[in-house]
Amino acid sequence: MGSDGIERDEVRALDLLERACLGGERTVCSIAVELMRRQGTEDRARLMPLLAQGCADGDLVACASAGTLEVSAPAPNRERAEGWLGQACVGGLGPACAVLGDLLVSQPARENAAIQNYRMACTSETTEGCRGLASLCLRGRLNACGYSQALAPLALQAPARLSR
Numbered sequence: 001m002g003s004d005g006i007e008r009d010e011v012r013a014l015d016l017l018e019r020a021c022l023g024g025e026r027t028v029c030s031i032a033v034e035l036m037r038r039q040g041t042e043d044r045a046r047l048m049p050l051l052a053q054g055c056a057d058g059d060l061v062a063c064a065s066a067g068t069l070e071v072s073a074p075a076p077n078r079e080r081a082e083g084w085l086g087q088a089c090v091g092g093l094g095p096a097c098a099v100l101g102d103l104l105v106s107q108p109a110r111e112n113a114a115i116q117n118y119r120m121a122c123t124s125e126t127t128e129g130c131r132g133l134a135s136l137c138l139r140g141r142l143n144a145c146g147y148s149q150a151l152a153p154l155a156l157q158a159p160a161r162l163s164r
């Protein structure tokens with residue numbers, strides 16, 4: 001029973017939400033995933049189909065979550081993770097851009113793509129993107145050092161921290 005005195009059956013509700021999501025009801029996929037996580041469920045086998053369906057239906061948060069979950073898998077499918085993260089990044093989710101940058105930077109031939117994603121993340125005030133650019137800049141990747149425009153919004157918020 002909830003704190004408001006109303007009896008709830010979250011297990012049954014979750015079952016119904018999963019069915020609705022997998023049946024194409026796009027608005028409930030993220031709700032189902034959130035309910036699973038609130039219940040302490042981190043079962044990848046249950047989460048991934050819901051996130052994939054939500055992403056296929058245009059839920060950018062589901063795309064970012066699916067990509068992040070795929071990256072953390074024991075044997076990640078990098079191509080699938082890149083697709084989901086790329087969709088979320090293009091949709092404007094800065095954290096997805098940073099995770100995608102982290103995934104790409106480990107492949108020397110894709111470093112420029114990593115820099116682009118880090119810039120998109122940093123510009124959207126996702127500090128992990130700024131960190132990725134700084135890391136590459138410190139390693140001598142000069143094309144990552146042109147970050148003044150990306151950092152401008154952060155400089156306005158905390159000039160003392162950035163000037164040190």
